[in-house]
Amino acid sequence: MLVFFRDGFYKDLIILLVLTVIIGAVFAQGVAWAIDTYFGDTLDGMIGEYGEYDVILHIREEAKETALRELERIGEQSFPGYKLNQTLTIAGQANFFFGFPETHRTKEVLEGITSYFGAVPGINGYTLMVEPSVLIRGVHPAVREDLMEQIEALSGVRFVVKDGVNLVVVLAEEDGSADITRKVEDILQKYQILELRFPMGFEVDTQEVGEQALAILHSHSSPGQSEYKNVTSAQYGEDLDAFLKALVEMRDFLGSYASQVRLVPDPQVNLGVGELIILEDDLLIEVTGIYGDHVEGMIVEGSPVQSMDTIVQAGYRYLGPGERGEFVADVEIENERYRLAYAVDESLRLLAELEELSVQASTAVNNAEGVLTTFQEALMQLEVLQVQMRQLNEGITNGDAKSSGEQFLVTLLLNGLFQTLAQGVIHTGEESLDSLQNLDIEEMRESLAGISAQISNVQEIDVAAIMEQIGFVRDTLPNLNDAEIGQSIRLINTYLGGQVIPGERVQLLIEGQHVDEKALESLFREELENPYMHTYSTSVGMVTPDARGEVFRILKEVRSIVAGMLSIIFTMIVLVLDHATVFSTLKFLRANDRPNKRRWARLFNPLLVLGGVLGSLILTSVYYLSRSQIPFVSLPFVVFLGFALGGLIVVFAERFSPVHSMELMAGQSLGLSNVQIMREIVIPPSRPGLLNLLNRFRQQF
Amino acid sequence: MLEIRDLRKSYGKLVALDGVDLTVSRGETVVIMGPSGCGKSTLIRCVNRLTEPDSGTILVKGQDIMALDSGELQEFRRNVGFVFQQFNLIGRLTVLENVMFHLVLGGMDLEEARSRGRVVLDKVGLKGAEQRRPHELSGGQQQRVGIARALVTNPEIMLWDEPTASLDPILVSEVLEVMEELVRTTATTMLIVTHEVSFALRVAERIVFMDKGQVVEEGVPKEIFADPQSEIARLYKRLLVT
Ligand SMILES: Nc1ncnc2c1ncn2[C@@H]1O[C@H](COP(=O)(O)OP(=O)(O)O)[C@@H](O)[C@H]1O
Ligand SMILES: [Mg+2]
Numbered sequence: 022m023l024v025f026f027r028d029g030f031y032k033d034l035i036i037l038l039v040l041t042v043i044i045g046a047v048f049a050q051g052v053a054w055a056i057d058t059y060f061g062d063t064l065d066g067m068i069g070e071y072g073e074y075d076v077i078l079h080i081r082e083e084a085k086e087t088a089l090r091e092l093e094r095i096g097e098q099s100f101p102g103y104k105l106n107q108t109l110t111i112a113g114q115a116n117f118f119f120g121f122p123e124t125h126r127t128k129e130v131l132e133g134i135t136s137y138f139g140a141v142p143g144i145n146g147y148t149l150m151v152e153p154s155v156l157i158r159g160v161h162p163a164v165r166e167d168l169m170e171q172i173e174a175l176s177g178v179r180f181v182v183k184d185g186v187n188l189v190v191v192l193a194e195e196d197g198s199a200d201i202t203r204k205v206e207d208i209l210q211k212y213q214i215l216e217l218r219f220p221m222g223f224e225v226d227t228q229e230v231g232e233q234a235l236a237i238l239h240s241h242s243s244p245g246q247s248e249y250k251n252v253t254s255a256q257y258g259e260d261l262d263a264f265l266k267a268l269v270e271m272r273d274f275l276g277s278y279a280s281q282v283r284l285v286p287d288p289q290v291n292l293g294v295g296e297l298i299i300l301e302d303d304l305l306i307e308v309t310g311i312y313g314d315h316v317e318g319m320i321v322e323g324s325p326v327q328s329m330d331t332i333v334q335a336g337y338r339y340l341g342p343g344e345r346g347e348f349v350a351d352v353e354i355e356n357e358r359y360r361l362a363y364a365v366d367e368s369l370r371l372l373a374e375l376e377e378l379s380v381q382a383s384t385a386v387n388n389a390e391g392v393l394t395t396f397q398e399a400l401m402q403l404e405v406l407q408v409q410m411r412q413l414n415e416g417i418t419n420g421d422a423k424s425s426g427e428q429f430l431v432t433l434l435l436n437g438l439f440q441t442l443a444q445g446v447i448h449t450g451e452e453s454l455d456s457l458q459n460l461d462i463e464e465m466r467e468s469l470a471g472i473s474a475q476i477s478n479v480q481e482i483d484v485a486a487i488m489e490q491i492g493f494v495r496d497t498l499p500n501l502n503d504a505e506i507g508q509s510i511r512l513i514n515t516y517l518g519g520q521v522i523p524g525e526r527v528q529l530l531i532e533g534q535h536v537d538e539k540a541l542e543s544l545f546r547e548e549l550e551n552p553y554m555h556t557y558s559t560s561v562g563m564v565t566p567d568a569r570g571e572v573f574r575i576l577k578e579v580r581s582i583v584a585g586m587l588s589i590i591f592t593m594i595v596l597v598l599d600h601a602t603v604f605s606t607l608k609f610l611r612a613n614d615r616p617n618k619r620r621w622a623r624l625f626n627p628l629l630v631l632g633g634v635l636g637s638l639i640l641t642s643v644y645y646l647s648r649s650q651i652p653f654v655s656l657p658f659v660v661f662l663g664f665a666l667g668g669l670i671v672v673f674a675e676r677f678s679p680v681h682s683m684e685l686m687a688g689q690s691l692g693l694s695n696v697q698i699m700r701e702i703v704i705p706p707s708r709p710g711l712l713n714l715l716n717r718f719r720q721q722f
Numbered sequence: 723m724l725e726i727r728d729l730r731k732s733y734g735k736l737v738a739l740d741g742v743d744l745t746v747s748r749g750e751t752v753v754i755m756g757p758s759g760c761g762k763s764t765l766i767r768c769v770n771r772l773t774e775p776d777s778g779t780i781l782v783k784g785q786d787i788m789a790l791d792s793g794e795l796q797e798f799r800r801n802v803g804f805v806f807q808q809f810n811l812i813g814r815l816t817v818l819e820n821v822m823f824h825l826v827l828g829g830m831d832l833e834e835a836r837s838r839g840r841v842v843l844d845k846v847g848l849k850g851a852e853q854r855r856p857h858e859l860s861g862g863q864q865q866r867v868g869i870a871r872a873l874v875t876n877p878e879i880m881l882w883d884e885p886t887a888s889l890d891p892i893l894v895s896e897v898l899e900v901m902e903e904l905v906r907t908t909a910t911t912m913l914i915v916t917h918e919v920s921f922a923l924r925v926a927e928r929i930v931f932m933d934k935g936q937v938v939e940e941g942v943p944k945e946i947f948a949d950p951q952s953e954i955a956r957l958y959k960r961l962l963v964t
Contacts, residue, residue: 683808691799692797722823
């Protein structure tokens, strides 16, 4: 069999091998490169080349034309040599990429983006993308200045820019990024934020507790090791606080809206918060608070009778569905919700009455005026009468008898008639009339006019609208029954009481030796006398790769993995297409060899070794040359994998490339050399691979 | 011309040749007969080392075949024509190429090889079929191509391994005719494995009977069939009578 190689076929094989490796490397590298280029170009098209732009300005779409003009103006005026590019418009927001000229790429400019671009029409914020840089997210305000100072002192760092809660570390050159990332992480590592969280509902003076906690920390650590500082701040997580406050309000509103349950416990019975009590009409009550003799509860199942009055029922211990225990308390239920609804209904009725009333009042005032006028007229007539009577009286007594007979008769008559009558009237009537005249009719008239105006005001009020509004209020009152309210309150309470949601929070900054926050938890609980608090540990900031760096890193990784996979696939293809043919032939020829006399040589199959070496040679070279890198796959493993693949091909050579043994034997019988047999008989009808292709140049028939 | 001594060959535990001795003189036609699996093919392939014997001696014109290196072996094989039971033609080559490509590979001028190819094809009655492919031909025609291929080098020895065994009975005669013609017209030494008893009787100068890897009887055909000594010979005689 080895004669085979002495024949000269080895030259063909060597050429084949070299070409295989070159083609394999070029192929694997090429495909990977194509992937790289494609994604790289796409990326560059989207976010510019590395370091080309420094800031993305987010501008409302409708303002983008004016914004563009304004940006160009700012650029020309303040940053000559600037770069500007409008890229994607996403969700109504246009993104302008702005690149400062090198001389303006300074801390002052980058921290003053708002002062330069704040007046650009439609501006909606910005994102810094200075490159090369290292981004630190979520920097705790307490250490920000310290951090900036320390990081700026690192060599390779140009300056540090404050960007909201982030810090952007601008580097002198791209290469230093990994090194500086490590150094920055080291700096961050020196700090630790220890957080003490108290569940919702605990009124904690965070400043005071913070100082207490500091003291506890100090007393429990060896001196000089670390520095501790109370850095509790309110602004941290404001949104959540607001939400939690809203939840508390909601809970209180629901609580007052629910039926009020008061319990008068049996003196022999001890009630606990959370205990369930069942009433005669199957209402289920949960005890929510015990304040000395005063016990409160809420309905968690069932609805009470709708009543304005307080309902009093006997309550029994609840032992499970349908089971009740001993009597524990008298339970008083006041249905505030029902009362509210009742009050609203009553208001509506009252309003309707009011309207009626105002009409009636207006009529009454009008009537009063009539009366007043009549009264005044009567008064005036009385005066006239009084004057006449006085004249008559004087006439009679003075004897002025120039009057006619009739006049005299009348005078007589009148005299006779009124003598007694007038006597009284005149004497007493003088005074009465005076007092009548003293009544201020005009004033009365004015006050009547005032009343009238007020009544008409009342009439002008749009009672219908008010009624509609009150009706609306009534309809929008939550249509919840007590059980639903009770369950909602319970739910809100569990949520608020949950450990995930911070109530009050105290933050301590630790510089130096880190502490074990879980070990401290029990200590704090004890010393601060609050068994519900939790301790957490957080970092003062996180180094995160900038988006582009991350994308490129992934891209490079993908490229290497793809190249690696392709190397393996390529090797398998080459082995199957080319070398399986060679090996099946070699195996056929070897079968005819006189078996070796030496035993070790019989155990040692040179073909397997040959295949293995060949496989690992091809795979390793292609893998190496194409700069492949598959995670967790080391070079020795690649060598081994190649060997295994080669060995497998030897074992299954005939399956991939059956030997045409008869043609082969004919070739032998005709006195052809092994090389000739390979070139003229074995390879030409074999699979179309590189071997087959190369053979065309050698083949004579 | 050919001298085989104590030739042995085993395939693992199976003994195919169990000490065969055989001598063939120049120009002699020897027919080997024996039941299937008795080692005939193995024997005839050992002659030009298509099968490597385990031990024994093969002398051709006094030359030790077992001692040849690969180049010498190739040289030797070019002087030995071999006709296979399955024809063993090269499927992708034309009929003409099949009979002359080895001449070219052996260093002969292309035109010379072609004309010699045409001559042998004419001799086996395949004139006009030069440009056809083996699979387009009948079994008899294919075997005649096989014969032409063996013949084209003017070999001193021709080895035939059951040349008609895989042919339809009707096609057998056209091959046997060519063979008989060859035996009569050439001086080539022939070693023929076949089951064609009447053919053997007509052309063989000597018949060798084999059984279980050994030669059990040999002699002039008429004498052997007149008085067979071995079981095998008796069986073949019966075949002749019926
Ligand atoms: N390449 C081989 N591998 C294993 N056994 C074989 C091989 N060739 C032939 N044999 C066995 O050797 C014995 C002789 O075979 P062979 O010489 O072909 O017999 P014949 O040609 O007389 O029919 C048979 O039993 C056969 O199965
Ligand atoms: Mg046979």
